[in-house]
């Protein structure tokens with residue numbers, strides 16, 4: 104199991120200046136697993152996700168994605184920082200979905216989706232467009248291909264953002280509170296798309312406050328607080344029978 | 359009406375809203391506006407009268423308005439404006455990216471450049487370029503060598519002087535534009551595996567354009583007028599041609615008015631261009647774009663033609 108983990112963190116530390124945000128994270132995400140991260144605001148969940156995708160540099164410890172060290176190359180016992188271009192190559196295989204969608208507002212939905220495949224993977228326009236149409240259909244927005252993000256609801260934007268990430272055919276998808284910025288009635292559509300992805304066997308790391316989704320779809324769950332993993336296990340166990348006081352008090356507030 | 363309400367009564371749907379009577383109020387009278395208009399017209403008439411009585415031979419202006427030399431000068435002014443702005447915008451983008459880069463060397467170079475070129479008058483810069491022959495007697499680019507005075511033609515002096523100075527101003531405009539784009543945008547782009555260069559070109563700069571274009575339009579219009587300075591370094595553009603004609607024909611002041619009219623016509627045309635460019639870069643930023651003047655005229659005409667009852 105541990106040899107072929109999709110994500111493996113060993114004592115991951117991350118500081119911003121004097122502030123230590125991650126204080127030694129250990130965890131493992133198996134392939135095809137839906138791995139949920141929960142915890143109070145400011146506990147370091149986003150920072151950890153951003154480390155996985157090289158958007159932040161780890162200060163200490165080791166972080167592996169699909170067996171490869173994140174951010175550095177190891178030669179003997181020396182670590183070399185990766186060049187920007189090498190980092191960009193690694194990011195291709197990791198899809199990321201943001202709380203605030205971050206669609207490119209000057210491009211239509213379908214242009215958002217084909218952008219990276221054409222620019223980064225040098226796919227032909229026809230191939231990229233055909234896949235983008237399939238993806239739009241899959242997230243239930245086949246009729247919105249030519250809409251600009253400003254003409255879409257939050258839920259629709261987030262589904263386009265998911266399609267955009269999927270267009271790079273990633274082996275791992277990271278979700279950072281994908282439904283937190285949405286009106287309650289729009290949350291369901293986005294979660295349905297994520298559920299579908301999980302059923303298709305996508306490896307997913309999901310930061311979420313949707314405990315229903317975690318319980319139903321999640322394979323593993325970690326409760327983080329103040330930069331450390333407080334408790335982990337199967338979502339059903341952690342959510343219904345938390346062991347730690349901090350977990351209990353957090354769950355009593357969100358459930 | 360009442361019959362309808364009784365029909366829908368059982369299933370609890372609210373009655374259709376009755377149309378309230380349109381308000382017909384007497385509008386506020388803006389007497390101040392009439393007074394201001396009368397005063398303005400009066401003043402304008404006085405000024406026109408004063409000028410018409412002056413010793414100015416107005417007839418000379420139409421005589422020379424489309425003189426070959428004037429048309430050629432205006433064309434040179436446009437060409438110079440265009441290429442100076444190309445240098446200015448290109449240089450400005452490069453300087454802005456340099457200033458925002460994490461590399462301390464490149465960002466200090468950009469800072470120094472902007473500091474120098476913004477801190478000295480463009481007319482002085484033009485003279486410096488013109489007289490650089492005192493420093494460099496010859497130029498040798500390996501594949502090209504020449505006397506400095508032959509190399510540094512009035513055209514090149516003008517281009518370098520105006521373009522390099524403009525780059526410093528454009529750099530600040532571009533920097534403001536780049537900074538106006540949400541950080542989440544480059545983050546999303548990087549997360550898709552796009553390189554820093556691609557992120558800039560495909561994601562950040564197109565969005566920064568919305569902030570960059572309006573002040574750049576002003577810069578173009580400004581540049582068109584500033585080109586008149588290069589008359590001082592022997593470049594015969596519109597203003598210098600007008601001056602030349604003025605001296606030879608004995609109507610110098612008339613030719614200044616002629617030049618002013620040409621500049622006014624050209625800046626007005628540029629303003630229209632700017633309007634459409636701004637619309638282009640507003641794409642996707644607002645749900646519906648404001649109508650163009652042409653669309654406005656069209657819709658007015660149509661709404662006038664449309665019979666009263668049809669308008670909803």
Ligand SMILES: Nc1ncnc2c1ncn2[C@@H]1O[C@H](COP(=O)(O)OP(=O)(O)O)[C@@H](O)[C@H]1O
Nearest residue numbers: 119122124142143144145146147148149150151
């Ligand atoms: N770029 C940054 N610079 C400084 N502090 C940061 C930065 N990013 C996050 N932090 C801090 O790190 C802590 C954890 O943030 P975050 O990972 O966003 O938490 P969460 O996603 O769990 O709410 C917060 O206290 C936040 O202020």
Ligand SMILES: [Mg+2]
Nearest residue numbers: 148149150280
């Ligand atoms: Mg967060």
